[in-house]
Amino acid sequence: MAGEIKCNNCGLDNKPGAILCEVCSEPLEVTVGASVPIIASSSAAHTPASAVGIIGRACGLVVGGNVIDREFELPKDDFGFTIGRTDLDQGIIPDVDLTKFAEKVKIGQDVGYTVSRKQAIIIRRMGRLYLRAIGGAKTMIKPQNTDWKELLKDQEEEILVGSRFRFGGSEGYVIFEVV
Amino acid sequence: MQVELTLGQRYLPITDEAEVIFLLRLLRDSQKQSADLALDLRKILDRSGSMDEPADGGLTRIQALKAAVNESLSLLRQGKDRLCIVVFDDTMKVILDPTIVGDINAIKKLIDGVRTGGSTNLSNPLRYTLEDVKPMDGSLPKIIIFTDGNVNAPSAAAEERACLELARQANRLGIPFAVFGTGIDYNEKFLKNMAEVAGHGSYFEHVKQVGAMRLRLEDEMENLKSVQDLDVRIGITAEPVVEILEAFKYVPQQLALPVSGKIVKDEFPGLDVRGQAYLIKTKVHAGKAVGDFKIATIALSWQGVAGAGVKSMNVVVNFTADEKLISPVDKTVRNTVLNTEGTKATLSGQYNRAQTLFTTSGNTGMAKKVETLAKSDEDAKRTLRTVTVTEANKGIIGKKGAK
Numbered sequence: 001m002a003g004e005i006k007c008n009n010c011g012l013d014n015k016p017g018a019i020l021c022e023v024c025s026e027p028l029e030v031t032v033g034a035s036v037p038i039i040a041s042s043s044a045a046h047t048p049a050s051a052v053g054i055i056g057r058a059c060g061l062v063v064g065g066n067v068i069d070r071e072f073e074l075p076k077d078d079f080g081f082t083i084g085r086t087d088l089d090q091g092i093i094p095d096v097d098l099t100k101f102a103e104k105v106k107i108g109q110d111v112g113y114t115v116s117r118k119q120a121i122i123i124r125r126m127g128r129l130y131l132r133a134i135g136g137a138k139t140m141i142k143p144q145n146t147d148w149k150e151l152l153k154d155q156e157e158e159i160l161v162g163s164r165f166r167f168g169g170s171e172g173y174v175i176f177e178v179v
Numbered sequence: 180m181q182v183e184l185t186l187g188q189r190y191l192p193i194t195d196e197a198e199v200i201f202l203l204r205l206l207r208d209s210q211k212q213s214a215d216l217a218l219d220l221r222k223i224l225d226r227s228g229s230m231d232e233p234a235d236g237g238l239t240r241i242q243a244l245k246a247a248v249n250e251s252l253s254l255l256r257q258g259k260d261r262l263c264i265v266v267f268d269d270t271m272k273v274i275l276d277p278t279i280v281g282d283i284n285a286i287k288k289l290i291d292g293v294r295t296g297g298s299t300n301l302s303n304p305l306r307y308t309l310e311d312v313k314p315m316d317g318s319l320p321k322i323i324i325f326t327d328g329n330v331n332a333p334s335a336a337a338e339e340r341a342c343l344e345l346a347r348q349a350n351r352l353g354i355p356f357a358v359f360g361t362g363i364d365y366n367e368k369f370l371k372n373m374a375e376v377a378g379h380g381s382y383f384e385h386v387k388q389v390g391a392m393r394l395r396l397e398d399e400m401e402n403l404k405s406v407q408d409l410d411v412r413i414g415i416t417a418e419p420v421v422e423i424l425e426a427f428k429y430v431p432q433q434l435a436l437p438v439s440g441k442i443v444k445d446e447f448p449g450l451d452v453r454g455q456a457y458l459i460k461t462k463v464h465a466g467k468a469v470g471d472f473k474i475a476t477i478a479l480s481w482q483g484v485a486g487a488g489v490k491s492m493n494v495v496v497n498f499t500a501d502e503k504l505i506s507p508v509d510k511t512v513r514n515t516v517l518n519t520e521g522t523k524a525t526l527s528g529q530y531n532r533a534q535t536l537f538t539t540s541g542n543t544g545m546a547k548k549v550e551t552l553a554k555s556d557e558d559a560k561r562t563l564r565t566v567t568v569t570e571a572n573k574g575i576i577g578k579k580g581a582k
Contacts, residue, residue, distance in 0.1 A: 003191065003192030003194055003197075003505065014198075015194065015197050015198045015462075016188075016191045016194050016197045017187055017188050017197045017199050017200065017463075017508075018193050018198040018200070019187065019198075019200065019512075019516045020506060020517075020520060021514050025520070026252055027517060027535075027536065027539045028511065030507070030508045031507040031508065032507055032508050032509075032510045032513055033506070033507030033508070033509065033510065034509065034510055034511070037183045037184060037185040037204075038184040038186075038492070040185070050249075063544040075574070080573065080574045080576075081544060082544070088551065089235075089387065089388060090387055090388060090391060090562075091387065091548060091552055091559070091562040091563065091565075091566045093544060093547050093548050093551065094544065095543070095544040121573075123574065124574070125206075146188070151207065153402070154452070161308050
């Protein structure tokens with residue numbers, strides 16, 4: 001029948017629309033794409049994602065003012081990811097691990113790190129990408145053609161091609177640029 | 180409130196039967212202020228003998244808990260929020276009657292004075308916070324429970340029954356629980372069940388390091404302060420030829436919702452910065468229908484700052500003979516299905532399957548957590564279960580869940 005999806009694991013023909021096999025529960029190989037959500041809102045009209053600037057695909061590591069490497073891919077779907085420092089004791093393994101860039105610093109009587117375990121999150125919402133600070137350590141962002149500014153905890157800023165962000169303090173930091 | 184519906188596939192081939200999956204997301208309206216209600220926190224803290232065991236940072240569990248509670252007090256708004264603290268072993272002691280927060284240092288002294296004691300009776304303090312603490316008008320109540328042991332006084336079975344009955348009472352009153360357990364001696368299934376019975380956005384979390392309670396309490400308060408629309412109710416009703424196979428919600432944690440006939444219902448006290456998300460899986464007996472085909476009706480109601488809100492949406496797909504029109508499967512819906520199954524696999528100890536599902540969805544961070552923590556001890560496995568139900572689908576909500 002048209003549209004049935006054969007399971008590569010058990011061979012069952014699954015119904016159109018299925019994502020997991022009805023019998024063996026294995027993921028089915030389906031054509032995947034992004035659809036346009038239906039928005040019902042009582043607020044101002046929604047601006048389509050296509051109307052706002054160019055969304056980046058990856059973040060490059062910046063050294064000496066130049067992008068030297070494609071460090072990590074930006075999310076292509078609505079599954080955002082965390083940026084921070086690994087702490088296995090607390091079960092924290094960020095999607096973008098900055099442990100190698102984190103340095104110990106003295107904060108008053110205590111010892112802290114220049115990168116939080118959960119420093120920031122990149123999320124995709126309504127087709128746009130945002131960087132949100134979620135940790136205590138400093139997160140700086142430089143949207144294209146503007147100055148650096150600090151993102152305070154729970155503040156977020158849209159990121160486009162050319163946006164740069166910096167994690168860490170003056171003792172040690174890392175900069176990424178959206179490419 | 181902004182409501183967003185995403186269909187797994189909008190256009191499907193003409194067929195007798197199809198599976199239609201949709202994702203419904205509720206988000207705060209970025210143009211509006213928070214409701215700015217007072218918080219009414221009722222904390223129930225374990226001081227049984229086992230709280231003398233070593234915790235992180237060279238402290239005992241009780242010392243670490245006291246420090247965490249004390250440090251989180253600064254987020255309460257003086258003259259506005261209300262706090263009540265009860266400690267318990269086999270007896271209970273109210274160390275702070277329900278009080279509008281004023282002198283933080285005086286509260287800290289009361290917390291510092293807590294000493295550890297005997298065995299564990301949770302039902303008496305729970306009954307006190309539900310029955311003796313009077314409601315506070317225009318506030319968001321929450322009962323926060325922290326324990327490290329099995330409820331066992333006078334007996335485990337009687338005490339569990341009593342606590343579950345009180346959780347049902349909390350459900351009727353609309354007062355949610357945040358339940359935290361540490362160590363490996365407490366009954367995880369019981370505490371989780373208690374949170375599920377209390378409903379209204381209640382949740383259970385395992386805490387590996389007692390000191391991390393500070394972050395959890397702070398997240399809890401920040402989330403409550405960000406609440407915008409109140410008393411949110413949702414009903415999803417399937418059409419006669421549609422069966423609802425499964426329904427899940429994701430804030431504060433992944434939870435399977437009961438399906439009653441053709442209806443799924445949910446309600447929670449307020450929409451906070453995380454928003455809310457639902458995944459609904461249906462089987463449609465389409466009978467080779469052609470064209471637009473209604474699957475279900477979504478009805479929403481809430482109390483906003485500017486008055487009551489009501490919204491209704493139809494879930495409609497289209498069956499077409501034109502192969503070029505057939506939609507690809509929406510990536511977010513597919514990944515939500517895979518992550519939801521991955522979470523279920525983790526909870527049932529099928530770690531290899533969980534890793535495969537998370538990897539297939541591109542959720543490599545979660546796959547790595549399963550790989551790392553599943554090999555470790557029971558404490559780590561409890562952490563993994565909490566992390567998975569809270570974070571596996573973090574991308575579909577407005578903000579990562581409490582941590």
